[in-house]
Amino acid sequence: MKIRELEAFDAYMKLGTMKAASEELGISQPMISRLLSKLEIRVKFALFDKKRNQLKPTPEAHLYHQSVARLISQVRENEQDAAAIANNQLGNVIIAAQPTFVDTLLLDALRSFNVKHPGIGIKVLDVGMRELLRTIDKNYCDVALGITLESGNYSAKVRPLGRCEARCIMHEDHPLAREELISAEMLRGQDFIDLMPESPLRKRVDELVQTESADRRTVAEMGTMRGVCALVDRGMGVAVVDPFAELLLRGTSVVSKRLTPLIEWEVVFLTPDNVPTSRVAEALFSEIEAEVDRLKGMGILKKDRASPGL
Structure with missing residues (x-):
């Protein structure tokens, strides 16, 4: 079935006239008539009885419309979801982070992210560095915030954020x-x-x-x-x-x-190495990076960036 034929059928069944259906869809009345005829051929049963230049829906048409209405609703929800995803307004993001980041750096970054992307659910995994590396390696999280103290080799894409001094x-x-x-x-x-x-x-x-x-x-x-x-x-x-x-x-x-x-180390943002980085993850990185820049201005982090030597 073609979606435009189903939309024409749905509009006619709901509004009852060719004129109303054409106005609803923004197409001509002859086009509505052609779409309904094509749909009737596809379903292989009569959808309308023609009486006095009016199309009267058959009992089968009423039964079929229930299914079509559900499908149209699902398609429109799907379109809305796609638009929301494109605008970073739908979905969930899981971030693994060490406890010190959960209590400090992440708080304002997550608040700013939520203000800009209220439709995105946020889940924070409060883990130690060893568990964090396992979590990112197994794709149990979308992003991670860690350090380069005793980290070994990462199986992840790494973006340095700034250097710390104990x-x-x-x-x-x-x-x-x-x-x-x-x-x-x-x-x-x-x-x-x-x-x-x-x-x-x-x-x-x-x-x-x-x-x-x-x-x-x-x-x-x-x-x-x-x-x-x-x-x-x-x-x-x-x-x-x-x-x-x-x-x-x-x-x-x-x-x-x-x-x-x-005693120095690098703070790093990590994403799984074997999957593309999502738009939502990129948006979260931007908020964390902005918070890091703020902390550099406060003197809490060093302003220069050095290679983590991974």
Whole structure:
């Protein structure tokens, strides 16, 4: 069946006259008549009885119209869906991200994305780096936000966003709060609030302390950067955190200091390597990139971009 023939039939059945049907579809009355004749040939049963120059629908026509009306409705919904997809206003996007991004960078980016694309559903997978790489490799997510600390080889398309520099945080009353630059030697003997041992940043901190022979005591381990900052705010010790943690320090008594030697890494946006990047994913990347640029202006991220060395 041709869709135009079905549309002519639907319009005539609903409106009852050639004139009304032609006005509805924006075509001539003779064209409506020809479309109905062609459809009648295709279905192989009578759709109309002609009486006094009027077409009276047969019982079979009324029965058939129920099916045609459903089909026309589905086609129009399909057209609307296609237009919405073309304008990034329909669908879903799944993003895998490490907890520190979920609590900081992503919040404003997702809000801005939602304002521009209210028809797109958003699902955030809060995962560690190892699980994030598995998720993107298995196509369990559309996009991912990760780092290059202990990442190995990506099986994904990678776009660098900016470089991070680890910070040392402590309560404003802590003796180290008077210093502008915190060295590994200054951390000797300090009580530490640490991330869990499997955290890439935790491993780098452990390596730094061991290299500098600076003994330390871990008084607490937390699974999230938010938890680490909360305990530092309560005066339990110092911590080495990523710079996004500074967004969690507003309204607290915690201060942030530069650390030497530097611990640096790249923040990267990832999409699956074996499937094309969707328009929705590209739109989300634009919002994340805009948020990254804002954080660079705040000094939280470095303004220069370096190759992640993948």
